[in-house]
Amino acid sequence: MLSLIEQPIVILVRPQMAENVGAVARAMLNCGLTQLRLVEPREDWRSDKAIAMASGAVAVLEAAVAYPDLRTAIADLQHVYAATARRRELTKTIFVPRAAAVEVDAHLKSGEACGLLFGPERTGLLNAEVAECTAIIEVPLNPGFASLNLAQAVLLIAYEWFQRKVLPVERQFLTNDSPLATREELANFLDRLELALDECGFLWPPAKRETMLHNIKTQFARNNLTQQEINTLHGMIVTLRHPRARGPRKN
Amino acid sequence: MLSLIEQPIVILVRPQMAENVGAVARAMLNCGLTQLRLVEPREDWRSDKAIAMASGAVAVLEAAVAYPDLRTAIADLQHVYAATARRRELTKTIFVPRAAAVEVDAHLKSGEACGLLFGPERTGLLNAEVAECTAIIEVPLNPGFASLNLAQAVLLIAYEWFQRKVLPVERQFLTNDSPLATREELANFLDRLELALDECGFLWPPAKRETMLHNIKTQFARNNLTQQEINTLHGMIVTLRHPRARGPRKN
Numbered sequence: 001m002l003s004l005i006e007q008p009i010v011i012l013v014r015p016q017m018a019e020n021v022g023a024v025a026r027a028m029l030n031c032g033l034t035q036l037r038l039v040e041p042r043e044d045w046r047s048d049k050a051i052a053m054a055s056g057a058v059a060v061l062e063a064a065v066a067y068p069d070l071r072t073a074i075a076d077l078q079h080v081y082a083a084t085a086r087r088r089e090l091t092k093t094i095f096v097p098r099a100a101a102v103e104v105d106a107h108l109k110s111g112e113a114c115g116l117l118f119g120p121e122r123t124g125l126l127n128a129e130v131a132e133c134t135a136i137i138e139v140p141l142n143p144g145f146a147s148l149n150l151a152q153a154v155l156l157i158a159y160e161w162f163q164r165k166v167l168p169v170e171r172q173f174l175t176n177d178s179p180l181a182t183r184e185e186l187a188n189f190l191d192r193l194e195l196a197l198d199e200c201g202f203l204w205p206p207a208k209r210e211t212m213l214h215n216i217k218t219q220f221a222r223n224n225l226t227q228q229e230i231n232t233l234h235g236m237i238v239t240l241r242h243p244r245a246r247g248p249r250k251n
Numbered sequence: 252m253l254s255l256i257e258q259p260i261v262i263l264v265r266p267q268m269a270e271n272v273g274a275v276a277r278a279m280l281n282c283g284l285t286q287l288r289l290v291e292p293r294e295d296w297r298s299d300k301a302i303a304m305a306s307g308a309v310a311v312l313e314a315a316v317a318y319p320d321l322r323t324a325i326a327d328l329q330h331v332y333a334a335t336a337r338r339r340e341l342t343k344t345i346f347v348p349r350a351a352a353v354e355v356d357a358h359l360k361s362g363e364a365c366g367l368l369f370g371p372e373r374t375g376l377l378n379a380e381v382a383e384c385t386a387i388i389e390v391p392l393n394p395g396f397a398s399l400n401l402a403q404a405v406l407l408i409a410y411e412w413f414q415r416k417v418l419p420v421e422r423q424f425l426t427n428d429s430p431l432a433t434r435e436e437l438a439n440f441l442d443r444l445e446l447a448l449d450e451c452g453f454l455w456p457p458a459k460r461e462t463m464l465h466n467i468k469t470q471f472a473r474n475n476l477t478q479q480e481i482n483t484l485h486g487m488i489v490t491l492r493h494p495r496a497r498g499p500r501k502n
Contacts, residue, residue, distance in 0.1 A: 027403070032393040057396065098414065140414060142283040145308065152278070152406055159392075159407055163349065166391050178342070200494035202487060216483060223474045226342055232467060236453055240491035244452035 008104050008114040008161060009035040010154060011073055011080075013129060016121050018043035022053030023151035024118075025060035031158035032165070036064040037115075039073045070117075070129055078112035079104070082133040083153055084125055085146050093135040097160035100137045105164050116157055121150050178228035189230050190217050196237050259355050259365040259412060260286040261405060262324055262331075264380060267372050269294035273304030274402035275369075276311035282409035283416075287315040288366075290324045321368075321380055326435035329363035330355070330475075333384040334404055335376055336397055340462075341469045344386040348408045351388045352415035363431050367408055372401050382465040383434070383441075383472050429479035440481050441468050447488050 010028055015021050015038060022045070025036060038045060046061055054061050067073035074080050081100055095103065104114045117133060119125035130136065139148065139156050148156070181189075194203075194213060203209045225233075261279055266272050266289060273296070276287060289296060297312055305312050318324035325331050332351055346354065355365045368384060370376035381387065390399065390407050399407070432440075445454075445464060454460045476484075 029396040030392045030399060030403075055398070055400075096414075139410075141281045141410075142413070145280040147306070148281060149306075152281075152403065155403055155406065156410055159390075159410075162393070163347075163391060177340075196491060197487065200490050201496065202490040204495070212483075215480070216487070219474070219476065219480050219483075223470065224342075225470065229342065229466070229470050232463070232470075236448065236467075237491060239451045239453040240447060240488065241494075243450065243492075244455070 006108060007033050007035060008081075008108070008116050009037055009077065010158070011037045011039065011070075011115050011117045012041070012150070013039045013070060013117060013125060014042065014120040015045075015150065016042050018045055018047045018050040019053045020121060020150045021045040021064075022050035022055075022057075022061065023149075024154045025050075025054040025057040025064070027151045027155035028158055029057035029060050030155065031162035033158050033161075034060050034063065036060055037073050038064055038066045039070050040068065041066055070132065074115055074117075074132070076113060077115045079107050079135075080115040080117055080133045081135055081137045082117045082119075082125055082130045083137045083139075083157060084119065084130060085138065085141075085148075086124060092130075092133070094138050095135055096140055097137055097157045098164075100135075100157065101160040101164040103135075104161060116154075118150060118153060178226035181225050181227045181230045185227060185230050186221060186225065189233055190220065192234060193220075193237060196241055200241065257359060258284050258286060259332075259359070259367050260288055260328065261409070262288045262290065262321075262366050262368045263292070263401070264290045264321060264368060264376060265293065265371040266296075266401065267293050269296055269298045269301040270304045271372060271401045272296040272315075273301035273306075273308075273312060274400075275405045276301075276305040276308040276315070278402045278406035279409055280308035280311050281406065282413035284409050284412075285311050285314065287311055288324050289315055289317045290321050291319065292317055321383065322434070322438050325366050325368075325383070326433060326438070327364060328366045328434050329431040330358050330386075331366040331368055331384040331434060332386055332388045333368045333370075333376055333381045334388045334390075334408060335370065335381060336389065336399075337375060339378055339381055339387070341378065341382055341387075341465065343381075343384070343469060343473045345389050346386055347391050348388055348411035349415075351386075351408065352411040354386075355412055356415050367405075369401060369404060378465055379461075382469045383438070385473055385475070429477035432476045432478045432481045436478060436481050437472060437476065440484055441471060443485060444471075444488060447492055451492065 010024065010033060012021065012024060021041065028036065045064055050061055051058055107114050117125065137157055139153065197203050203212055261275065261284060263272065263275060272292065279285065279287065296315055301312055302309055358365050368376065388408055390404065448454050454463055
């Protein structure tokens with residue numbers, strides 16, 4: 001588990017519904033975050049409703065700490081980012097979540113504690129509260145329909161932070177335990193295919209033979225075939241050419 | 252509003268709860284997505300429960316279209332990405348949402364329709380369903396606590412696509428003037444192949460038939476085949492099964 005200084009702390013200001021605190025705990029833990037602070041929560045965040053919505057992230061709820069006011073809740077932090085969808089008459093930097101994640105990551109690596117601040121469900125943060133923060137995080141969304149619920153706002157910002165931590169691998173090719181075929185194995189298959197297609201008269205007329213072959217070969221050559229798949233293709237060709245006298249549908 | 256070809260289509264397979272369909276509609280519209288398809292929905296997705304959860308994204312629910320099966324739902328698409336948290340015994344590329352967004356954006360800019368496929372709430376997609384898709388999307392999350400609810404999974408993947416909208420195209424897929432095949436054209440080919448393999452006794456023994464079929468189908472399904480290539484494959488199978496009495500090397 002990440003220590004306090006290795007992860008940002010999520011701070012909910014005056015959350016109204018215990019269910020929403022539970023849903024926030026779940027979204028946090030999805031992204032490896034475990035430090036939750038609550039400023040003047042209205043309901044009991046360890047209630048059955050909250051635990052049901054936390055869906056297994058109960059440890060986050062149980063470790064959550066309540067504070068009487070915002071100042072106390074952020075007193076030991078170096079940086080606090082206010083999540084808000086509304087532009088304020090305040091002079092501050094606005095980060096998208098991805099850029100905020102870069103900042104937060106750099107601060108944490110310098111040993112500086114960071115908080116992510118979220119307001120009450122309906123009203124959001126007060127200007128006075130945003131004014132106490134280092135900067136603003138605004139999630140770029142459909143300008144005609146930008147309202148997120150509290151847990152979704154936490155999810156997107158926490159998600160970006162988690163991606164920042166883990167993202168080196170952006171894509172990978174998954175095989176079912178069979179290694180990818182070598183180009184030699186591919187070439188052997190393509191030779192066999194060419195022979196079979198010649199034998200059965202598919203590559204016809206002769207003037208088009210070469211172009212047809214190139215187009216057929218390129219389809220297989222670009223497809224990252226596994227050894228198992230090459231073997232299957234060999235077997236398919238043999239069997240299509242010479243049906244076996246077995247199975248339910250003989251011919 | 253974005254047209255069909257300018258945005259990916261969200262496809263929910265056998266969604267169980269109308270509320271969840273409503274929450275998905277909200278998450279979609281947050282990210283500018285409006286095209287929703289439902290495969291065998293269990294409940295009425297225009298019910299009061301669904302509308303309450305959509306929280307204003309009612310137009311997405313009203314425009315949603317239900318389909319009797321997956322094949323019909325994806326028939327007119329060129330690319331289908333399966334969102335799944337579980338690794339499968341299938342040979343396909345796995346994208347993180349950010350890399351998937353790059354791919355989807357490039358495909359859409361080439362005029363190729365893309366679908367994002369999500370399974371039922373508790374069970375997720377079947378292997379047979381994933382086998383028909385182009386590739387997999389897996390959201391990198393806390394490995395000890397990776398379960399998202401349906402709307403959150405849609406939100407994260409749609410969010411990445413929306414973020415991508417402001418960035419330039421990094422790669423594109425080049426074809427030799429033949430458009431990419433639709434999933435219906437692919438499905439027709441896979442049906443023909445299955446029939447031919449059954450007829451010639453390749454899918455044997457019966458206990459292994461289904462797994463063999465999934466592995467064979469996944470190889471073709473992931474390969475961005477053009478219409479021309481599909482036609483060639485049809486011709487190859489027919490001719491392998493029934494050699495023509497022409498060409499230099501008859502048999």
